[in-house]
Amino acid sequence: MAMPIRVKTVWFKKDGERSAEEIATAVATTTWRVADKAVDNLGRENYDIITPARGFKLIAEFLAFLVHYCDRMAYATLTPERRIAVLQAVANRLGEVMEQNVREVVGKNDPRNYKQEFIDFLNRRFADYAEFEFSDEEKASFPALRFLGLQIRDEMGDNDKTWIMDQIMDISACPR
Numbered sequence: 001m002a003m004p005i006r007v008k009t010v011w012f013k014k015d016g017e018r019s020a021e022e023i024a025t026a027v028a029t030t031t032w033r034v035a036d037k038a039v040d041n042l043g044r045e046n047y048d049i050i051t052p053a054r055g056f057k058l059i060a061e062f063l064a065f066l067v068h069y070c071d072r073m074a075y076a077t078l079t080p081e082r083r084i085a086v087l088q089a090v091a092n093r094l095g096e097v098m099e100q101n102v103r104e105v106v107g108k109n110d111p112r113n114y115k116q117e118f119i120d121f122l123n124r125r126f127a128d129y130a131e132f133e134f135s136d137e138e139k140a141s142f143p144a145l146r147f148l149g150l151q152i153r154d155e156m157g158d159n160d161k162t163w164i165m166d167q168i169m170d171i172s173a174c175p176r
Helices: 020-044 054-079 082-107 114-129 143-155 159-170
Strands: none
Touching: 020 054, 020 082, 054 082, 054 114, 054 143, 082 114, 114 143, 143 159
């Protein structure tokens, strides 16, 4: 059973427009928590996450889907310039969070630039998700959810590949 996640939805500062960085911090924090919880829920349902590397890959897949979903909603409400600024700030902040989390596992001496690798990954996935339609109610389409499920399935071990699609599409894909 999926565990609920609490999301803060009230800004302390009531006046004025939020900066792209303020919005990005809120979006990045929320999407990271949702993606992390989705991976945790997979583990609770006895899917083999096994290694931190697999866990981070799964988090990245969920994040790519969620950030694209947020961008679809922003498209309808923000000017193109503001939308781009917010999206870049979200990608940058999530890249920082990914880097920090991976470094806690692999150590600080690893020369890889995990932040840039994550941002490059987001850009690739944005191109993939751009091909899918979302409904007028901002819901992810069946093909978009199926694509997410296929990406998650590709990361899973052979024992989990059979049922993971159902899990992702029916339970884990929250923004439907």
